[in-house]
Amino acid sequence: MSEALTLERLRSLTPLNVLSEQQWRELRRQLVPQPVLAGQSLFRRGDRARLTYYLLSGELLLEDAAGTRQRLVAGAEASCHPLSPGLPRLQDALALTDASVLVLDSDALNRLVTWRLAHQDLLLELGQLQDEPEWLERLLDSPLFAKVPPANVRTMLARLQSVELPAGTEVLREGEAGDCCYFLKRGRVEVIRGAGTERQVLAELELGACFGEEALLADCPRNATVTVVEDAQVLRLARQDFVALLKAPVVNEIGLGEAARLLAAGAQWLDVRLQGEYERAHAAQALHMPLQLLRLKARLLDKARTYLCYCDSGKRSASAVFLLSQLGFSCYALREGLDALPAVQRDGLVCESGAGYLARSGGRIERSH
Missing domain, CATH: 3.40.250.10 (Rhodanese-like domain)
Incomplete structure (x- = not known):
């Protein structure tokens, strides 16, 4: 991301301000200010390109078919909204000074905004039920769930079984058959492969991480052991629910x-x-x-x-x-x-x-x- 495009600036842009930082990372290749020279046209009336423009610096002139003109200055309240957002464009946009703009794929932005708002409704609903929405928000911010429809998330949450595990417990054991996967809700767990001198710690999982899914996807024995390092709470999801609710939209x-x-x-x-x-x-x-x-x-x-x-x-x-x-x-x-x-x-x-x-x-x- 360009140094000129700070998180504070992103949070000032509507509707980018509803996205999570994880979703901004999904847009990272587009979050680069584009230079526009004085006198250069940004777009014209009738343009149908599915792009969303924001003015980041400089000044633009917007003019409609009736000749009505609007001078737009970066930093003003109007610059926090997309430029001439309807399609086809109803205005010409001309740079009055050297300027910079942010140009985003409209379809990608709309998909992320729709996903975020749908899940905010879910978080609000579960928050009213006192179901620890902070943890759930961390789960939903995982890139994995960017592809999972909200209806699937609701169904999945209803089918999860909570399990309390003390430190030292082997949640999964390498070589065993797999009939479920887990999500880490609290505590710390390590992924380990091999034993004795061949023992290798592959990863320590973050809260909200899914594990044990590989045996379900590949229909093969567990390929690693997962051990509780610090007293943990995990949520168990059965094979058939995993395949129907998560695998189908993600893979x-x-x-x-x-x-x-x-x-x-x-x-x-x-x-x-x-x-x-x-x-x-x-x-x-x-x-x-x-x-x-x-x-x-x-x-x-x-x-x-x-x-x-x-x-x-x-x-x-x-x-x-x-x-x-x-x-x-x-x-x-x-x-x-x-x-x-x-x-x-x-x-x-x-x-x-x-x-x-x-x-x-x-x-x-x-x-x-």
Whole structure:
């Protein structure tokens, strides 16, 4: 975000002021002031571009078809609202001085505002029932829930079962079958893989985090142990409710045609299979990050980039998309995996062998040898 566009300035803009900081982060690539030179036209009457404009600095002249003029100065109350918001535009906008404007995708902004207001109604409703809305607000601010309809959230909350756990309790055990997932409501828990000298702490989860979902998504045994570090309260969600209420809206699946369009726009394949599977054959320029290491290594990915996850059956890639969605990444899973592709398409996609690409700090990608 540009230094000139402060949180205080964002909070002064309507309806941006109703969004959470997490939602602002979702818009981060658009939250950059755009320069406009004196005498330059910003838009004209009749324009139908689905863009929302705000004046951040300088002065603009707005003129309608009747010749009525309005001089707009940055910082004035009128500049806190979108410029000529209706479509088609009813005014011409001309820069009287050098200026800067904020330009946002209207559809993305409207989606976030609608989501936020719908969930505020839910928070108000539950607050009246004294259901600890502060914790729930932290849960709903998770990027995961940006994709979940409010009706699903209401149903999910009604079906959660509260469990109190003392420090030292193993909530989940690596290798066991999974029939539910959990949300952390209070306390501290760690995600651990292996035992003895092979023991590795993968993460300490934040309040509101979902865990145990990977076994449900991939229909496989638990791939890690989750241990309570500090007395905790967790909320249990059964498998069938998880699949219906969370997986369906969160795990976006695409075919090869849509994948090609996204790749052309800068997306990258993310191969979540094992190293041996990757080295045998992988997509051109695919980044290798096996599912069992994804929680640990996701910090190396670039949140400004879209990732297209694939595996053989589609189950591991669905798990990867769900996990990355919790962390705020834009990602999709290849529908039903490589196995569902005709042989000619599969061979055309996974056409490289041997070592490939590695993620480094800050999202930098390097060729491995």
